[in-house]
Every structure is written in C-alpha cells, then in structure tokens.
Amino acid sequence: MPAKKLKQLSEPNTEAKIKAAARIVFHKKGYAATRTRDIAEEAKMNLALLNYYFRSKEKLFELVMMETLGSFFMAMGMVFNDASTSLEKKIELVAEKYIDLITAEPEIPLFIMSEIRSEGAAILEKLPFMHMVMQSTFVSQYKHAVKAGKITEPNPLQFLMNMLGLIVFPFIGSPLIKKVGKLSDRQFDILMKERKKLIPVWMKAMLKAK
C-alpha cells in the first residue's frame, strides 16, 4: 500500500508524533524536569493520549532513552569494529561522524550523561557495545601500535577519553563556550565543523607526544 506509506511519511500518526515530541523535550530538559503536559503540548496532542499509547511517563522515557543510547553508540561500534580501516582512519571517521550526529541533535551528550547519573549506570548493561569496546579491533590496533613503538601512551582508555573529550565536550559546554567567545549558534557550528578536520590532526600529534 504505497498510499498509506506516503501518508505516514508526510503525516506521522499520533503515536509517532508523541514519541518524537517526547524525544525533543526529554533531551532538552531531562526526565525529572519534563512534565507530561510539556510533551503533549510539543506534540500538539491531548495529554490523555500519552498514557493511552505509552501507559506512563516512565515507559515513554525508557523507550526514548533506549533509542537514543542505541543510535548513539551503534555508530561508534560500527567504526571501532571495522577491520578494514586503520587506526588513523578510525579517528577521522569517528570525529566526522559524531560531530555531524551531535550537531544535528546537540542535546544528546548532556542528556545521556545526566540521565546515567540519575538512573545509575545500570542502563549501560543493556548496551552490547559497552562490553565489547575493549575487545574491539580498534583497541587491538591500538595495542599493536603501542608495541611497535608508534604510540607513547600505553593505555587505550586514556586515548578514548581524549578523543571523546575533544569531540563531545564542546557540545556539553556549548553555553559556556558561546558566552566566553560571544558566538552565535551559527558561529559555534562553524567552529565544530572545523574540528572535524582538526581533531584527527591533534590526536595524531598526541599519540607521539612524550
């Protein structure tokens, strides 16, 4: 039924509209600060429909949370486990991919970190990616390079923190950065775009630092 499919694309059904609205509001305000009324308003829907489709605020939140976590870490998992790319290429790919991803939805990193703090790290158990990072081809490539003397810092965790810090922190601290640098949203995005090329350069310099 192509007619029905077309209709879904142009006019999402009620359930999808509410979920999309919930995603926006939860990402922006976090679980505790969002009111179910905020979500209904954002979706331009009646409040009762939220419970009709999703039973409760909590159930709706868990759904959004899992989708957000899944898409966010899946992207990294794909890059990290690709045996056909070099370590240096992986750095480029992660920087490029994540800065694009987060620029599209800048609230995601702070949302994830805040909610993990509130709910406890137990949610992370459900993500297959978490358990396999240290067994990824990325880490074995890293260790190999350490043995070959191409990298000074032996601990891949330090490397991981550095890369994520360089990529993710500017978004988490964006209000601060914008204020200090007197940047418009657009100017900020330009800086981030520049970082897509700069971060790999910086990371490679760090690898050989001593």
Place this chain on the structure above:
Amino acid sequence: MPAKKLKQLSEPNTEAKIKAAARIVFHKKGYAATRTRDIAEEAKMNLALLNYYFRSKEKLFELVMMETLGSFFMAMGMVFNDASTSLEKKIELVAEKYIDLITAEPEIPLFIMSEIRSEGAAILEKLPFMHMVMQSTFVSQYKHAVKAGKITEPNPLQFLMNMLGLIVFPFIGSPLIKKVGKLSDRQFDILMKERKKLIPVWMKAMLKAK
C-alpha cells in the same frame, strides 16, 4: 571568642548543615530531581527548618549554584590572569588544580552543565570571569605565541575547548569510562591522577600539530 569559633568548626550550626547537605544533594541529582525532603534527611534536620533559614527550595538552590560556580571559575581566573607564569606553566597549573578540585567533588562539572542547560545561560552573566576570559593574559600570551609561529591553531577558543575537554570530560563521562574499562572508583582516580602530568604533554604536542 575562640570558644564559639571552635564550636562552629567542630559542630556547624543548623544553617550551615542544611546548606552543606543541599550542596551534596543538588550536585548529585540536580534541581528538578531533588526533593526538599532529601536535603532535610541528608542534613538530619527537620524539613521546616529549610524554609525557616532559606525561605524556599529555589533560594537555597541559587545560593548553592552561585557558590559552586564562583569557586569553580575563580580558580581558573586566578591562573589565567597571572602575568608571572608562561603559557606552558598555565596549562600545567590548570590541569593539576582542576583534576584535584574535581576529584574532590566529581559531580560538579555535570551539575554545572546540566543546570545551565535548564536555567539558560543567563546565570553566567553574573560571573565576572566569563566576560574577561578573552581579555586575560592567558589569551594574549596565546595570540603572541601564534604570531611567533609557535602555535599552529590561531583560535584560542579551540585551544580552550581542547584543554577543558581533556580535563573535564572524563569526569562527566565517568560512569561510561568505568563501565567500559571495568574500573573501580579507586582505579578511575589513579587514571585521573596520571592525567595531571599527561595533559600538559599532550597539549604541548597539539600546539605544534599541523
């Protein structure tokens, strides 16, 4: 009256106890998720005393928020505006000072970022430090080094984001890092301690990267 002062030091008065408890709970859970009952319980005080001393949850929060922001950014302001230290020395001092500061109260960075998101960046207006970063001796030293060809990246904001990312992000993402690396709290702290020496090395390598 040394007797009275001694008593204050060993047994803080009710007001101070409540404020200290509020600091702990607000830092851990954020404004929206903390209940005034949580604070009273943490302080082992009657709930009504909170309103007696601080009028409202919001007033108490603003007090905590301002103290936290003030102490956090003041430390950076001191280092950044010291004309007697070199750029490289400033990097060392900031890394050392902030990793110690945040290790003592690891919730602070995420607390600050989360609450700025909720309340809007307007709070930052009240902080003198925010307005003068770009006029600090740190930035003029940076620009000077760029002109002298010692630094490849001309924008001090990129440098600032990098330094803060390397220092602050691991704490914001600590549940993630601990999970991925299967680290205990103690092991995590050791990694952070290592970073006090490593970050200046990495930053210096980045400065010359191209």
Place this chain on the structure above:
DNA sequence: GTCTATAACGTGATAGAC
C-alpha cells in the same frame, strides 16, 4: 529555633462520554 500538622498546589494517570 525547632517541631507537628496541614494547607495549597502541581503533576501523573484514569474514567467515561463521544
């Protein structure tokens, strides 16, 4: 200053008409 009791309000959720 500190307590108990309670008021006033906001929020999540549901019943029941349409």
Place this chain on the structure above:
DNA sequence: GTCTATCACGTTATAGAC
C-alpha cells in the same frame, strides 16, 4: 482513537504550638 473532567498523590511551604 480522542476528548473533558477529575482523581490520587507527592511536594513545597507555612501556621501555630512548644
């Protein structure tokens, strides 16, 4: 499926006794 009206509950804040 969608709406209005309303309930049930938790939370902030205060009144008033001690």
